[in-house]
Amino acid sequence: HPVSAAAPAAVDFRSVAGGPAKPLGALGPLTDLVIQRILVGDQVAASKFGTDSPIEDPVREAQVLEQVRAQADASGVDPDEAGRFFSDQITASKIVQQGLFDRWTSHPEEAPTTRPDLAEIREQLDRLTVALLDELERTQAVRGKPVSCAVQQSLANLTGAATEHLDALHRRALTEATHSVCRLGE
Ligand SMILES: C=C(O[C@@H]1C=C(C(=O)O)C=C[C@H]1O)C(=O)O
Secondary structure, three states, rough: OOOOOOOOOOOHHHHHOOOOOOOOOOOHHHHHHHHHHHHHHHHHHHHOOOOOOOOOOHHHHHHHHHEEEEHHHOOOOOOOHHHHHHHHHHHHHHHHHHHHHHHHHHHHHHOOOOOOOOOHHHHHHHHHHHHHHHHHHHOOOOOHHHHHHHHHHHHHHEEEHHOOOOOOOHHHHHHHHHOOEEEEEE
């Protein structure tokens, strides 16, 4: 009989769970939001590519971090901890933007053909900030236990990267965006 098709390279968690695939475990919801923010980075890159807007905007970064510190206080999260976490989110976004700029420069046929509005994208990022801070608050207990936190972050990153079909660039951004999650609050 004919040889069956090759096994899939990665487990499709959709078929296991029977529902929308999400990063697993205690840090799954936080990691899901981190991935959403990383993917918004693609939109940011598309809005800036071929324009005068630079990848790095220190004024906007300061506004984001100011919003974060104020809202952290209101959500019961340490403002310094929240600030460190969001600095990593900003770094991750710039990794994605630079990676896509490089890709689109060497492969212009892959460059986006429409240019989304940066102001609208930033409103989307501001909404994600609120949700991320809620998850930072909700996960304080598990993040305070270094060993189980590390296990949960590995599980969430692995399953999140697989279910969202992240490429090497976006996986690198995910690693950067989550590398302090288990050290925060110490
Ligand atoms: C996302 C943007 O690009 C960069 C990343 C930022 C972020 O992740 O919040 C903020 C400013 C920029 O340095 C943006 O310009 O809005």
